[in-house]
Amino acid sequence: xxxxxxxxxxxxxxxxxxxxxxxxxxxxxxxxxxxxxxxxxxxxxxxxxxxxxxxxxxxxxxxxxxxxxxxxxxxxxxxxxxxxxxxxxxxxxxxxxxxxxxxxxxxxxxxxxxxxxxxxxxxxxxxxxxxxxxxxxxxxxxxxxxxxxxxxxxxxxxxxxxxxxxxxxxxxxxxxxxxxxxxxxxxxxxxxxxxxxxxxxxxxxxxxxxxxxxxxxxxxxxxxxxxxxxxxxxxxxxxxxxxxxxxxxxxxxxxxxxxxxxxxxxxxxxxxxxxxxxxxxxxxxxxxxxxxxxxxxxxxxxxxxxxxxxxxxxxxxxxxxxxxxxxxxxxxxxxxxxxxxxxxxxxxxxxxxxxxxxxxxxxxxxxxxxxxxxxxxxxxxxxxxxxxxxxxxxxxxxxxxxxxxxxxxxxxxxxxxxxxxxxxxxxxxxxxxxxxxxxxxxxxxxxxxxxxxxxxxxxxxxxxxxxxxxxxxxxxxxxxxxxxxxxxxxxxxxxxxxxxxxxxxxxxxxxxxxxxxxxxxxxxxxxxxxxxx
Numbered sequence: 001x002x003x004x005x006x007x008x009x010x011x012x013x014x015x016x017x018x019x020x021x022x023x024x025x026x027x028x029x030x031x032x033x034x035x036x037x038x039x040x041x042x043x044x045x046x047x048x049x050x051x052x053x054x055x056x057x058x059x060x061x062x063x064x065x066x067x068x069x070x071x072x073x074x075x076x077x078x079x080x081x082x083x084x085x086x087x088x089x090x091x092x093x094x095x096x097x098x099x100x101x102x103x104x105x106x107x108x109x110x111x112x113x114x115x116x117x118x119x120x121x122x123x124x125x126x127x128x129x130x131x132x133x134x135x136x137x138x139x140x141x142x143x144x145x146x147x148x149x150x151x152x153x154x155x156x157x158x159x160x161x162x163x164x165x166x167x168x169x170x171x172x173x174x175x176x177x178x179x180x181x182x183x184x185x186x187x188x189x190x191x192x193x194x195x196x197x198x199x200x201x202x203x204x205x206x207x208x209x210x211x212x213x214x215x216x217x218x219x220x221x222x223x224x225x226x227x228x229x230x231x232x233x234x235x236x237x238x239x240x241x242x243x244x245x246x247x248x249x250x251x252x253x254x255x256x257x258x259x260x261x262x263x264x265x266x267x268x269x270x271x272x273x274x275x276x277x278x279x280x281x282x283x284x285x286x287x288x289x290x291x292x293x294x295x296x297x298x299x300x301x302x303x304x305x306x307x308x309x310x311x312x313x314x315x316x317x318x319x320x321x322x323x324x325x326x327x328x329x330x331x332x333x334x335x336x337x338x339x340x341x342x343x344x345x346x347x348x349x350x351x352x353x354x355x356x357x358x359x360x361x362x363x364x365x366x367x368x369x370x371x372x373x374x375x376x377x378x379x380x381x382x383x384x385x386x387x388x389x390x391x392x393x394x395x396x397x398x399x400x401x402x403x404x405x406x407x408x409x410x411x412x413x414x415x416x417x418x419x420x421x422x423x424x425x426x427x428x429x430x431x432x433x434x435x436x437x438x439x440x441x442x443x444x445x446x447x448x449x450x451x452x453x454x455x456x457x458x459x460x461x462x463x464x465x466x467x468x469x470x471x472x473x474x475x476x477x478x479x480x481x482x483x484x485x486x487x488x489x490x491x492x493x494x495x496x497x498x499x500x501x502x503x504x505x506x507x508x509x510x511x512x513x514x515x516x517x518x519x520x521x522x523x524x525x526x527x528x529x530x531x532x533x
Contacts, residue, residue: 061259064319064521067188067293069114070104071350075524080274080370080379082498083292093500096372098379100275102524105268106515107355108341108352109168109181109360110161115139118180121187137179139171140502140508154337154510167338168358168513172482174267174505177361179515184516190215197239198254215513217261222388223396224253267363268517269380270500273484277355277497279348294496296347296354302492304345315344315356315495316488324488337510338488355495358513359487365437366480366502374440381441385423385434479505487511 008236039049041057048057048209064073081095082141126133158164159171172180206353220227228235236251243249254260268276277296297314298303304312309381313332316339320325326332338357346352365382372379389397440446442460460476480502484492489511493499503509 010150013291018375030513033532038198043532056257058257058259064259064262066104067262067265067518069106069108069516070518071107071518072306073103073105073272073349074281075100075102075275075520076274078278078280078289079292080271082496082497084294084496086105087493090368090500093498094366094370096370096379097376098141098271098275098372099377100271101378102522103268103272104518104520105272105276105351106517107346107350108122109358109513110177111164111166111341111517114170115169115172115180116160116165118183121183137143137176139169139176140173141171143171143508143510164259164338164519166340166342168341168353170510171340172513173508174361180514181267181516185262185264186215186217188265189220191218192260192262193220193254194237194255196260197237198252198260199235199240217264218388219396221256221261226395236493263521265516265518267361269378270362270364270482270484271379272517273360273362274497276349276351277485279351279354282348295499296351296495296497297345298348302495308339313344317486317495318489318491320491323455336488354485354497356486356489356490358511359485359490359494359501360484361514362482362510364482366482366500367441368476369441371440375442381437383431383436383439385431385436387423475502475504477504482506483512 040047041055046054048055077097077099079095080098082093085093086093119134122134122137139159141159144151144158158167159169190199194201206400210352213474215228220232225232232253233251240252241249242252279292279296280293282298283290283293294300294313295302302313302315302317304314313319319326319332322466324336341357342352342519344356347354363382364380367381370379426432438446460474481504482500482502484500485497486492486499501510
């Protein structure tokens, strides 16, 4: 009996430390869950998904999806500029090493069909009350005329005839391309809101400006109650309506923190366009590029070396004087003018038409020198910082039917947009003024004697008549915009993505179009799969 009791005590004594250890483990687990649980704050331990209110976190965000028509381009380091002989002696594309953040860019140039959809909306919205705004969106079809050529059929048919619907749109000014991108941003985000139940189906198709149904992304994010001309609550979808304890109906809006809406469509920067056109992943091995590229494809020639299409031209360009496509029965490029945007093979990023067919507007203001000493990260010249106008009640000021005029909206796209003003001079480490188009190249800081008084914007201008000289002859100013790539009208020299040319932003031609880009918000890579090493 005593032996039995002794054995029981021995057994209990043996179990006691195990019992204490179990308690400590459970306590430790509880403490850890309170510190950084799946649905709780790592900073405070408070719940971030409480239905009773409180801070909400979008922990389930899976990354930014690609918008319609866009292809993901993973960023990286590359040599921007000329890597072959500069036979034209432009000296405006000397090599510099740059880093580009990941971004999205259109798979093809904007086509006549895509631009036609834009014109349809512009006509529906503005033709009655603001016909000038609709007219300002129209491409210049007269660019096809030639004093010594017969192209009147192109003047009448190129933009709207179905035979050309998949050809790139031309005759567009730089500002028209910018306005198209803004319109596209709003239409894409509007249909996202409908798909997620924030607005009811059918609200996104207005009859005219007087309905007040037109949508602007920035205004929705900053002042959602006044979206759709103050009719947002009446257009809310069922999923966006909530009822509180008092039985009052409340409308829920999508915010930046939700991550539902996409960033804006815009023109690509020159650096982004050149990086996307080169598609250097084709010649990369591990963490280095093996060689250089002078075309969007790998190789030194414009003809294919692949067995299935050996000898075929890889882009639509002018072969020689009077030769835009070879002889009959042996056509080598396009149709003499532009061609279908997918007529030639894509580059390694999956992008079509980055050489030939048409040249393309990019976002940058032109200067002959790329100042990599000032910046070698996401290089871009053309920043003009704006801020929304806030009234005395703390609300954003919008331009609507009552206070809008064509002068207030020069070629713009919506009757209801945020009223903005220039950022005034500030004492900051990173910038001091809102308009940085002249930064280090024509402004006060770029002249030898910064105390000199006078006009600093004439760095590139010849003497004016007031100075007793001739008229000014340069086109380099803050309105000059870069266009990249070769076209159906160019020789093979301009198929090199490094080539850069410029025109005043209000000029139109029959060989310049555009494509859109979008910033990528997140890590450089949009894939969770590990890389092979």
